[in-house]
Amino acid sequence: xxxxxxxxxxxxxxxxxxxxxxxxxxxxxxxxxxxxxxxxxxxxxxxxxxxxxxxxxxxxxxxxxxxxxxxxxxxxxxxxxxxxxxxxxxxxxxxxxxxxxxxxxxxxxxxxxxxxxxxxxxxxxxxxxxxxxxxxxxxxxxxxxxxxxxxxxxxxxxxxxxxxxxxxxxxxxxxxxxxxxxxxxxxxxxxxxxxxxxxxxxxxxxxxxxxxxxxxxxxxxxxxxxxxxxxxxxxxxxxxxxxxxxxxxxxxxxxxxxxxxxxxxxxxxxxxxxxxxxxxxxxxxxxxxxxxxxxxxxxxxxxxxxxxxxxxxxxxxxxxxxxxxxxxxxxxxxxxxxxxxxxxxxxxxxxxxxxxxxxxxxxxxxxxxxxxxxxxxxxxxxxxxxxxxxxxxxxxxxxxxxxxxxxxxxxxxx
Amino acid sequence: xxxxxxxxxxxxxxxxxxxxxxxxxxxxxxxxxxxxxxxxxxxxxxxxxxxxxxxxxxxxxxxxxxxxxxxxxxxxxxxxxxxxxxxxxxxxxxxxxxxxxxxxxxxxxxxxxxxxxxxxxxxxxxxxxxxxxxxxxxxxxxxxxxxxxxxxxxxxxxxxxxxxxxxxxxxxxxxxxxxxxxxxxxxxxxxxxxxxxxxxxxxxxxxxxxxxxxxxxxxxxxxxxxxxxxxxxxxxxxxxxxxxxxxxxxxxxxxxxxxxxxxxxxxxxxxxxxxxxxxxxxxxxxxxxxxxxxxxxxxxxxxxxxxxxxxxxxxxxxx
Numbered sequence: 116x117x118x119x120x121x122x123x124x125x126x127x128x129x130x131x132x133x134x135x136x137x138x139x140x141x142x143x144x145x146x147x148x149x150x151x152x153x154x155x156x157x158x159x160x161x162x163x164x165x166x167x168x169x170x171x172x173x174x175x176x177x178x179x180x181x182x183x184x185x186x187x188x189x190x191x192x193x194x195x196x197x198x199x200x201x202x203x204x205x206x207x208x209x210x211x212x213x214x215x216x217x218x219x220x221x222x223x224x225x226x227x228x229x230x231x232x233x234x235x236x237x238x239x240x241x242x243x244x245x246x247x248x249x250x251x252x253x254x255x256x257x258x259x260x261x262x263x264x265x266x267x268x269x270x271x272x273x274x275x276x277x278x279x280x281x282x283x284x285x286x287x288x289x290x291x292x293x294x295x296x297x298x299x300x301x302x303x304x305x306x307x308x309x310x311x312x313x314x315x316x317x318x319x320x321x322x323x324x325x326x327x328x329x330x331x332x333x334x335x336x337x338x339x340x341x342x343x344x345x346x347x348x349x350x351x352x353x354x355x356x357x358x359x360x361x362x363x364x365x366x367x368x369x370x371x372x373x374x375x376x377x378x379x380x381x382x383x384x385x386x387x388x389x390x391x392x393x394x395x396x397x398x399x400x401x402x403x404x405x406x407x408x409x410x411x412x413x414x415x416x417x418x419x420x421x422x423x424x425x426x427x428x429x430x431x432x433x434x435x436x437x438x439x440x441x442x443x444x445x446x447x448x449x450x451x452x453x454x455x456x457x458x459x460x461x462x463x464x465x466x467x468x469x470x471x472x473x474x475x476x477x478x479x480x481x482x483x484x485x486x487x488x489x490x491x492x493x494x495x496x497x498x499x500x501x502x503x504x505x506x507x508x509x510x511x512x513x514x515x516x517x518x519x520x521x522x523x524x525x526x527x528x529x
Numbered sequence: 530x531x532x533x534x535x536x537x538x539x540x541x542x543x544x545x546x547x548x549x550x551x552x553x554x555x556x557x558x559x560x561x562x563x564x565x566x567x568x569x570x571x572x573x574x575x576x577x578x579x580x581x582x583x584x585x586x587x588x589x590x591x592x593x594x595x596x597x598x599x600x601x602x603x604x605x606x607x608x609x610x611x612x613x614x615x616x617x618x619x620x621x622x623x624x625x626x627x628x629x630x631x632x633x634x635x636x637x638x639x640x641x642x643x644x645x646x647x648x649x650x651x652x653x654x655x656x657x658x659x660x661x662x663x664x665x666x667x668x669x670x671x672x673x674x675x676x677x678x679x680x681x682x683x684x685x686x687x688x689x690x691x692x693x694x695x696x697x698x699x700x701x702x703x704x705x706x707x708x709x710x711x712x713x714x715x716x717x718x719x720x721x722x723x724x725x726x727x728x729x730x731x732x733x734x735x736x737x738x739x740x741x742x743x744x745x746x747x748x749x750x751x752x753x754x755x756x757x758x759x760x761x762x763x764x765x766x767x768x769x770x771x772x773x774x775x776x777x778x779x780x781x782x783x784x785x786x787x788x789x790x791x792x793x794x795x796x797x798x799x800x801x802x803x804x805x806x807x808x809x810x811x812x813x814x815x816x817x818x819x820x821x822x823x824x825x826x827x828x829x830x831x832x833x834x835x836x837x838x839x840x841x842x843x844x845x846x847x848x
Contacts, residue, residue, distance in 0.1 A: 261796070269791070278788070333776075333794075337794060469776050469816060471815065472776060498715075499745065502711075503695060503696060504696065
């Protein structure tokens, strides 16, 4: 509606600015009379002011969704559907992808990176909603390397300034354990190996919690710990039949990949359980080893808080009171204060420390002596001469190079 | 309490080797007043035990400070009776109670203005009653420098083929990388020498060693027949490492300092802590080992470690 004018034909004030193709016109909306119209052609002087604008400098890039972005968005949606995520996740992931695509560093990146970016957006969405999705799963779905994925992930989190919470261990245990195919008998899973899901889940959770408390989880990939805990839980629920089954066979039965570090996590967890078993009076006499302790995991888990407290000294407090480089041989102090007869005395408490701190250092790094270099000393000629080739050496080197070139240029002297 | 607010700013946090204070006293001094800006603060809500301890300590310190101020007043009155004019700088208030600054007979340092009421900071101001009392919360650990990266401009175009031919300690593979890689034994370093005349020197353990090494490389290039100079030597990066000797709960640290930390155990076993002031990146591992990088001067590494140490200590007792 333009203010002021009236149609010369019918006198109405309802004038509308409209364009007929590219020609501006002022039209009366009642009778259709064209009141005024713009110029369709441009003069030579007008055209002198027009410049050709390249696509990258125009706003066309921002107004349209480019083909690669469309592909990326489709990929994000497909990933969400494959993972069977709730519908709200899809919208958030798509929004993150679009946001990321605005950044110059991403828009000009390689296609491989944009592929991986789709996975990153899905992962960030899942993490923020506490949906336990591991990077390994996403990488498998994307057919991408973990290195490429990690680089893009860290970059995008930094660029978008996102706050991504840690992977929730409890949820991961529940999801991962549920994926083990051991809850129903089948041709590949004999009846004695079938287990009740709830029992296995609760015991696995307790074992993972124990591992977390005893420094087996911090700094490590969470999945192998959970695999080891699931295996121990499964074994301990029916030890007589299942002790003979190895970790590798267990994973094969359950149709789950065995992560490589799982066996060493298993050994660490068994060592912790053995230490706890030494504190239980009715288990001390049995002289358990790594196989037989599995039968008593139920008992150990029932009293785990008390046993951990008794079996382990606080490693952090111990480090504090150590003074200068004294050994960790303070075990006698701990045991002598218990006032039990020598025969029945439980083992002296071990230090509760991460395994990397318990292992002896591979090599002792000597502290470098304090150097008195000022940076402005004189540099002797002889010191520099040692780095220069003599003329004879230069000739020899050139001869050798020439010979190599000749040998390479002749492909296959028979 | 009020009279101490007239302390001039330079009395706060003097670096110990400067000698303004009586030597022999291990004074801990943060490079900037603790509790300003975006320095990560010790988080109060992690562990009730540590908060209680800190509050107790704060109360004790306030009591100590009050005692000191009483002592200070008595001493000042005695001194003013003995000497009319002192050679010391002292702002003479009308009440005659002047804050004693350096060169004073007894070292009674006043609290940093403004810090105590706001934060129960463990890095409290020094309150030694006698000179032999050590400072309250110095970590006592000094990060060791492990690597220095520096650049220098040799000021002339270089022919890399000639250098590779005539130097024993050079390698040059133009298909892989467009620079000569040269190494010297003392100081044990590696240099990348580009045809533009720019050079990068890595591997030295101190700033002086890096400078000496860069000069040696320049001298080698000179002896090879190029008019090499030594322009714009600059240290670009310094890496240090140290060990706090206790295990650290990384998942707790990432929860309380999430705006600075990034902990992805699926990718890397350490926690990446991006400190804002000073701008240093720290890699913190569960074993208590800490790697600090991104510094341009040594003091930034020390400052960053002194900033992170109380935070790490806060995660010590949680088991």
